[in-house]
Amino acid sequence: MVLGTYKEALSARATDSKIQKVAQDGGIASALLIHALEEGIIEGAVVAGDPNDDWAPYPQVATNADEVLQAAGTKYSMSPNVFGIKEAARQFGLEKIGTVVVPCQMQGIRKAQAYPFSIRFIGDKIKLLIGIFCMENFPMASLDTFSEAMMDSSLNDVKKMDIGKGKFRINTTDGTKDIPLKKTHGYEQSGCNICNDYVAEWSDVSTGSVGSPDGWSTVLTRTDNGVDLFTSAVDVGLIETKPIEEVKPGLPLLEKLAKGKKDKSKKEIERRTKMGIPTPVLY
Amino acid sequence: MTNIKSISPTSRQEGHAELLMEVDDEGIVTKGMYFSITPVRGLEKMVLDKSPETIPVLCQRICGVCPIPHTLASAEAVDASLDIEVPKAGKILRELTLLAHNINSAAIHHFLIAPDFVPEDKYATAIQSVSAVRKATQYLVDVVAGEGIHPSDIRIGGMAQNISPLAKEKITERMTDLKGTLENHVKLMKGFIEESDLPKGLGVVDSPLFATTQFYGDVNDFNLDDVTEVLPEAWYGNEEVGKRACTVIPLMNGVNVETGPRARMAKFAGFKDNGVIGFHIARADEMLLNYQRIMELLDELDTSAPARADFDFKGTGKLGIGVIEAPRGTNVHMANIKDGKTQFYSAIVPTTWNIPTMGPATEGYSHELAPHVIRAFDPCLSCATHVMVVDDDDKKVLKNEMLKI
Structure with missing residues (x-):
């Protein structure tokens, strides 16, 4: 299955206008975290904050809705949230932790839960793992290049970054600018080229824009915990849903991209193996 | 006639040591010599x-039994x-870590x-009680210092960061819950120890007490x-023992001392008992x-206060000394940093102080009771192993027998 194991696929968005205003797409990650905090399912979440407003994300521990909203929106450079989980469990004293991470981090967290080297008493404290769809991730220097060199804008003036419909877009104080996504190729982290997971297959709930209309997100619920939380958020009216079959472009596009990533990574792994470069074993 | 009894390695302690005893015809120890045979590890x-x-980070790896006092003494020395x-909050967090570790x-x-x-039918009760105490105290170390063993967040200048108000609340809650458990544990263990039929005079020592604070x-x-160090050959007066012993003998004002819980309790808390039973009760x-x-x-x-000071890593070139009251006694680390690098490092650890005191403490009673005396000191040898004699001029290693093990 190119989308991994999942229980249900839906198109959804947060109903709260406060979340919609700051969300990247449907605001599902923010809504689920806030709901989990309010229900006591988690005591806090490790989120990708942007403390210096320069798009360099940094893991921050959010323990209330305001702090979750401050970290809303996608940052296209890596936020080392896995590192933040330990801090959350130690100095923050959290015993029920949630986080939002990209697929490669999700694999790391699941592996750490299975083999808890140097994260003693932490794996069992992770209660909610939200995965976001991810094709690739950029080092800060790449984002700087896109913004400053290719679109003539300082990163500090960028209000929102987005990838969609074949373009890398920024909203700045002077309006929207974009470059074709093709021009970003080669600037991604090199590890992304051998990653075979587009839809965060090991998460409790995966979400991302692809497959759903603007302002909505595609959601894949994967574990019992994920289903319970999502259903409960829908029941209290925090999230509204549409059947995925009724929206365009729907699952076929998601499947196409997920398969594309798997095929591409397989080829790259073979290429690197031929050159004698070590590559991870994929299961 | 003098007989020689040897126990090697001595058991139920950390690291490897040998107890060599001269005994008379009744089996009474007339001379006890206790020395470490754990190979030199050379962290200094x-x-x-x-x-x-x-x-x-390196010095905490001196030992996995008592990594926290080593981290702290090392950080304090640097x-x-x-x-x-x-800063004050950093000091408090460091002390909290140590106190929990000592328990x-x-x-x-x-x-x-x-x-x-412990009578056999009470084993399970005693061990469960030990586990309950450890679980709560290690939780504190985990949260405050980042890791229960080899804490990552005790740093030069203080602690990596202060704890959150929620973490403080949780620790306070766990520690409040621990009160009854700990009081029962102490009562239980003291009960077993006081019921023991070991002679009251066993293990009584009259060496000066060495402890800096409670x-x-x-x-x-x-x-x-006040500190002098003597090579083992000179101390034991026995060439064979001197060659195999892996520690130098530290003396305070020229004599061997006793350090550890009983020394602290006797010096600062009015504790009176002595001997094996006294050690355990203390x-x-x-x-x-x-x-x-x-x-x-x-x-x-105060969870909002800074826990770490800013500092210049280049150093002053002066000798810094870190003194920590560890579970087994006073742990002293010394460091000299100049031009951003360590120029000199040395550690005199708790069991090293006790080594010359432990052997004689076995004297006057049957050699069969001697292991009780050794265990009462709770020796921990992996950190107490430091002999390597070099020529000060050309740094040539003069004695390295133990290094070859």
Whole structure:
């Protein structure tokens, strides 16, 4: 299955206008975290904050809705949230932790839960793992290049970054600018080229824009915990849903991209193996 | 006629040591010699020419039984050499870590001595009690210092960061819950120990007591000029033993001393008993004192205050001394940082102080009781192994027998 194991696929968005205003797409990650905090399912979440407003994300521990909203929106450079989980469990004293991470981090967290080297008493404290769809991730220097060199804008003036419909877009104080996504190729982290997971297959709930209309997100619920939380958020009216079959472009596009990533990574792994470069074993 | 009895290695302690006893015809020990046979590990040499922040990270690996006192003594020594004043919150967090560790370590020792005192049908009760105490205290170390073993967040200048108000609340809650458990544990273990039929005079020592404070340790009560070190050959008066012993013999004002819980309790808390039973009772009673101190410090801790000082890593070139009151006694680390690198490093650890005192403590009673005396000191040898004699001029290694093991 190119989308991994999942229980249900839906198109959804947060109903709260406060979340919609700051969300990247449907605001599902923010809504689920806030709901989990309010229900006591988690005591806090490790989120990708942007403390210096320069798009360099940094893991921050959010323990209330305001702090979750401050970290809303996608940052296209890596936020080392896995590192933040330990801090959350130690100095923050959290015993029920949630986080939002990209697929490669999700694999790391699941592996750490299975083999808890140097994260003693932490794996069992992770209660909610939200995965976001991810094709690739950029080092800060790449984002700087896109913004400053290719679109003539300082990163500090960028209000929102987005990838969609074949373009890398920024909203700045002077309006929207974009470059074709093709021009970003080669600037991604090199590890992304051998990653075979587009839809965060090991998460409790995966979400991302692809497959759903603007302002909505595609959601894949994967574990019992994920289903319970999502259903409960829908029941209290925090999230509204549409059947995925009724929206365009729907699952076929998601499947196409997920398969594309798997095929591409397989080829790259073979290429690197031929050159004698070590590559991870994929299961 | 003099017979020789040897126990090698001595059991239910950390590391390897040998107890060599001269006994008379009745089997009474007339001369006891206790010495470490754990090979030299050389951490004091490994840290040379390293940057200051690396030193506590390496030095905490001196031992996995008592890594916290080593991290702290090491950090304190480097802090002193760099002329750093640790902020109040950092000091409190460091002391909390140590206090919790000391309770934990005393509980581990109760596990080691259980076969000596606990009746077989009470084993499960005693071990469960040890586990309950350890679980709560290790939780505190985990949260405050980042890791229960080899804490990552005790740093040069203080602590990596302060804890959150929620974490403080949770620790306070766990520690409040621990009160009953700990009081019962101490009562239980003291009961077993007091019921023991070991002779009251067994293990009585009259060496001077060495302890700087009841809690944490204070470099101001430690004068390096009072300390001399003697090579084992000279101390034991036995060439064979001298060659195999892996520690130098530290003396305070020319004589061997006793350090550890009983020394602290006798010096600062009016504790009167001596001997094997006295050692064990002091260790158990000290758990409660440490507990009270934890509650005081938690009350005092301001979670919004900075826990770490800014500092210049280049160093002053002066000798910094870190003195920590560890579970087994006073742990002294010394560091000299200059030009951002370690120029000199040395550690005189708790069991090293006790080694020359432990052998004679076995004298006057049957050699069969001697292991009880050794265990009462709770020796821990992996850190107490430091002999390597070099020529000061050309740094040539003059004695390295143990290095070849």
